[in-house]
Every structure is written in structure tokens, then in C-alpha cells.
Amino acid sequence: MGFTSMDKYFIYFLITYLVTALLFQLFTKNRRPKTQLIPPPSPPTLPILGHIPLLYSSTDPFHKSLTTLAFRDGAPFMRISIGPFSKFMVVSEASVAKQVLEIHGMSFVSTRFKNFDYGILSHGLSNLAFLRNLFASDSQVKRFTGVQEHEVLRMLEVLARSSEQGEACDLGVELEKVVNNVLFKVIMSVGSDSYESVKIRELVNGLSAEVGGKSVVFSELIGSFGFGRKKVEGLLLKFNEFLEEVIVGHEEKRGLVGDQDLVDNLLDNYEEQGEEVKLTRKNIKGILLETLMAGSETISVALKWTLAEIINHPSVLKKLREEIIGAVGLHKVIHDSDIPKLPYLQAVVKESLRLHPPTPLILRKCTQGRRIGGYDVVPDSRIIINVYAIMRDPGTWKIPTEFIPERFLESPTTNNELRMDVKGENLHYLPFGSASSVCPGANLAISMIQTVIGNLVHRFDFEAKGGVNMEECCGGLSAGMAKPLVCHPIDQH
Numbered sequence: 001m002g003f004t005s006m007d008k009y010f011i012y013f014l015i016t017y018l019v020t021a022l023l024f025q026l027f028t029k030n031r032r033p034k035t036q037l038i039p040p041p042s043p044p045t046l047p048i049l050g051h052i053p054l055l056y057s058s059t060d061p062f063h064k065s066l067t068t069l070a071f072r073d074g075a076p077f078m079r080i081s082i083g084p085f086s087k088f089m090v091v092s093e094a095s096v097a098k099q100v101l102e103i104h105g106m107s108f109v110s111t112r113f114k115n116f117d118y119g120i121l122s123h124g125l126s127n128l129a130f131l132r133n134l135f136a137s138d139s140q141v142k143r144f145t146g147v148q149e150h151e152v153l154r155m156l157e158v159l160a161r162s163s164e165q166g167e168a169c170d171l172g173v174e175l176e177k178v179v180n181n182v183l184f185k186v187i188m189s190v191g192s193d194s195y196e197s198v199k200i201r202e203l204v205n206g207l208s209a210e211v212g213g214k215s216v217v218f219s220e221l222i223g224s225f226g227f228g229r230k231k232v233e234g235l236l237l238k239f240n241e242f243l244e245e246v247i248v249g250h251e252e253k254r255g256l257v258g259d260q261d262l263v264d265n266l267l268d269n270y271e272e273q274g275e276e277v278k279l280t281r282k283n284i285k286g287i288l289l290e291t292l293m294a295g296s297e298t299i300s301v302a303l304k305w306t307l308a309e310i311i312n313h314p315s316v317l318k319k320l321r322e323e324i325i326g327a328v329g330l331h332k333v334i335h336d337s338d339i340p341k342l343p344y345l346q347a348v349v350k351e352s353l354r355l356h357p358p359t360p361l362i363l364r365k366c367t368q369g370r371r372i373g374g375y376d377v378v379p380d381s382r383i384i385i386n387v388y389a390i391m392r393d394p395g396t397w398k399i400p401t402e403f404i405p406e407r408f409l410e411s412p413t414t415n416n417e418l419r420m421d422v423k424g425e426n427l428h429y430l431p432f433g434s435a436s437s438v439c440p441g442a443n444l445a446i447s448m449i450q451t452v453i454g455n456l457v458h459r460f461d462f463e464a465k466g467g468v469n470m471e472e473c474c475g476g477l478s479a480g481m482a483k484p485l486v487c488h489p490i491d492q493h
Contacts, residue, residue: 038375039079040079041079042080050082051081052082066080067389070389076096077096088382089377089381089383090384091384091386093393094428095373097385097434100385106368108366110365144444147182147185148447151177152452159174162488162489168486171304171307171486171489172481175485180192180296184197187261187291188262189259200296203235204297246263246288254267262288295441295445302449303449306353306453307456308468309403312470317457320345321457327342333455336451347405348405349446349450350429351407352403354391357430358432359387359479361384366382390428391429461489462489463488464487468485469483
């Protein structure tokens with residue numbers, strides 16, 4: 001059988017890569033820095049390929065392969081090679097993560113979307129910091145809560161119809177609809193079936209596939225030849241053009257009566273004079289990009305994992321429903337104001353986020369040489385904070401791979417795992433990042449997860465033959481479920 005043109009292209013690429021890699025190793029073999037540095041330890045590696053055979057798996061996502069490698073070699077801080085060109089330093093322990101994210105945080109900057117300049121706010125304030133302040137405002141919280149309650153009621157009606165008709169329901173799809181409806185309405189006042197929302201999902205999914213998960217390996221391999229970067233830059237350019245359309249559309253409707261969405265709030269700052277922190281048009285696009293990328297996929301992923309764990313643990317569902325009925329009654333819909341009365345619900349959500357962090361890897365680049373964990377990190381070094389590994393570290397967590405919500409309700413005098421802050425102030429628990437890089441919408445995300453899960457468990461049982469498949473998918477920014485979350489909802493009211 002003859003070679004196809006694609007086969008010939010791949011063989012040509014492979015030969016070119018191997019020859020280039022060999023020459024690179026030969027010419028750099030004898031180069032040594034003037035000052036002897038102490039790099040982090042590195043697992044045994046293969047010539048040219050580096051650690052690719054250890055990191056690539058057809059079944060395990062990239063963060064899980066990194067975790068297996070770190071735990072196997074007892075290396076909380078290690079150096080890995082993806083081919084001869086690209087080297088990463090991987091952090092898999094909280095004490096080391098603290099040095100990178102907090103103690104020396106100013107020397108390690110985010111690398112996400114580094115090829116597209118969205119600008120820095122006046123006074124040196126980052127887009128994330130501005131977003132954090134904006135999402136904490138009373139107007140945004142009130143609008144978010146109102147839209148959320150409406151969408152939760154709509155979802156409950158959909159599941160009630162499925163229950164009445166005895167039909168199976170793809171809960172994953174319904175949870176995605178709730179999240180997208182809330183976010184898209186709060187951000188730019190559009191519904192989930194509109195042109196804008198379809199375009200957002202297309203762009204978010206495309207970028208997520210390119211800059212996250214297992215694609216890290218492939219992007220590093222082909223990125224040396226320029227292919228990977230061009231695709232990401234092309235997607236970002238399309239996102240930029242789309243965001244410009246959204247902004248122009250809102251500018252044309254300025255002054256009309258109606259609730260203000262996030263774009264309107266940003267334009268208020270952009271147009272008004274005398275603001276202490278002044279936004280540019282690039283800033284607005286950067287803020288919208290970060291919000292859409294960080295929100296849509298991560299919240300729906302967290303909701304799916306949490307519900308899946310509850311369905312697979314009937315005793316947890318029973319205990320959770322008893323708490324909810326005791327606190328709010330049998331038929332009342334759960335509101336955000338009810339959450340403080342539901343500590344076990346909070347513990348269930350925290351435990352799910354510990355086992356299934358929506359964003360399992362945090363990427364950083366060193367801008368100023370530092371000594372981390374007793375090893376030297378030189379400028380331009382790239383760092384991976386393995387959140388997944390940190391929150392499954394057996395040195396911190398009892399029975400770390402088991403779903404045990406009660407660990408978050410234990411007395412602080414007997415266990416350090418009590419009530420760890422979802423904002424990452426305790427570096428053993430950082431499902432939404434940490435310090436200055438913490439997700440600006442973390443509080444709103446937690447509110448949505450708790451409210452949606454609480455209402456689902458309060459009203460429905462879920463029948464899944466053989467339980468829910470807990471296999472993880474291998475691509476994207478978020479560690480999602482590989483199989484659809486399909487169950488029979490059984491209405492208890």
C-alpha cells in the first residue's frame with residue numbers, strides 16, 4: 001500500500017524534527033553557565049524525546065500523568081523535558097506552590113494568551129484585579145442572583161417533565177444550559193440559543209483545546225516550528241473581532257432603558273472622565289475574554305463532577321437531602337440566602353472541587369531568577385503548578401482519592417483540612433487558583449454550584465444503571481467528564 005500525501009508530510013516532519021533535535025543536543029552539550037546552578041531533579045529521560053513517553057497517554061489526561069510521575073519519584077518540584085527544546089518545572093506540593101504563587105509571586109507571571117496584548121490597566125492594576133472588584137459590587141451580585149434563580153427554576157421544570165414521562169435526561173447538557181444562560185445574560189444580555197452564544201462556545205472550545213490539557217505536549221513539539229502559536233493567534237484574532245462586534249452593539253444601544261450587563265458597566269468606565277482606574281478598549285476585550293474563558297466551561301464541569309459524585313454515593317445524597325429539608329422545608333426552592341444554613345452542602349461542593357478541580361494546571365513564567373525549594377529557577381523558565389496533585393497529596397489529605405465531604409466539617413483542633421477557603425488562601429486547597437491569580441468570579445461560581453446542586457438533590461433522585469462513569473477526558477482547559485452524564489430523574493415532590 002502506497003503512502004498518502006499526509007503520510008509523507010508526517011515522515012518529513014518527523015525526520016526534520018529528529019535531525020534538528022540531534023543537532024541541538026550536539027551544539028549545546030558543552031555549554032555551561034558561568035555560575036553553577038542547581039536545577040530541580042529530573043526523572044530518567046530518553047534522548048531527544050525527553051519525558052514524552054511518560055507524559056503521553058491515550059487514557060489519562062496530562063495533569064494525571066504529571067501527578068503519577070511526581071508521586072512515583074517523590075518529586076514535589078521536578079524538571080521535565082518535552083523533546084530537547086522545551087523544559088518545564090512542575091510543582092506538586094503546597095509548600096513549593098506557596099513560594100511561586102505568594103512569596104515570589106511578582107516574579108512568576110501568567111502565560112495564558114501571552115501572544116495577544118490586551119493591555120494593563122492604569123496604576124498597574126491587572127484585568128483580573130479589576131474584575132474581582134467589579135464582581136464584588138452589589139449591582140453585579142444582585143443581577144447574577146436574579147438571573148440564576150430564574151434559570152434554576154427553568155431547569156427544574158425540564159427535569160420534572162422528564163421524570164413525569166419516564167425519560168432519561170442528559171444532565172450534563174442541562175447543567176451547561178443553566179451556566180451559559182446565566183453567564184451570557186449577565187455578561188452581554190443574550191440567550192443561550194443566540195448567534196452570540198453559539199459563537200462564544202465555538203471560540204471558547206477552540207481555545208480551550210489548544211492551550212490546555214494534553215495539547216501542552218503537542219503545542220510544545222510543533223510550537224518550535226511555529227504551527228501551534230499560529231493557530232492560537234488565529235483564534236484570538238477571531239475572538240477579538242467578535243468582542244469588537246459586541247462592544248459596538250452595546251454602544252449603539254447606550255441610553256436605552258434596561259438592566260445593565262457587564263459590557264455596559266465596562267463601557268461606563270471607558271466613557272466617563274476622571275475614573276481612578278481608566279479602561280481602554282483593549283482592557284474591555286481582555287476582561288471579557290478572561291470572563292468567558294474562565295466561566296463557561298469551568299462552572300459546568302464542576303457541577304457535573306459534583307452531581308456525579310453525589311449520585312455514586314447514595315449515603316451522601318441521603319444526608320444532604322435530610323439537611324436541606326431540615327433547614328428550608330420540603331417544597332421550598334433553595335435560594336442563595338439559604339446556603340449559610342447548609343454546611344454539609346458546602347462540604348460536598350468543596351470535596352468535589354478538591355477531587356476534580358475545574359482547572360487542574362496553573363501555568364507561570366519566571367521573569368526574575370529565584371531559588372525555589374532549594375533549587376535555582378532562571379528567567380524565562382516555565383512553571384506548571386499541578387493543582388490536581390496538590391489536592392490529592394497523601395502528605396496532606398487522609399485517604400486522598402476518596403470522596404469524603406465530612407473532612408471539611410472536622411474540628412480545626414484535630415485536622416488542618418477544616419473549611420479551607422475556595423479562594424486559595426490555604427495553598428493545600430486551591431480549586432480556583434490562589435493569591436493575585438485567583439479566579440475573580442470564584443465566589444459567584446461557588447454560589448451557582450451550591451444553589452444548583454442543592455435544588456437538584458432537594459427535589460430529585462437520579463437513577464443511573466451501574467453508576468456514573470467517572471472517567472476524565474484528556475483535552476481542554478478543564479478536566480471534564482469523558483462520558484455524558486445521562487440519568488433518569490425521579491421527582492420526589
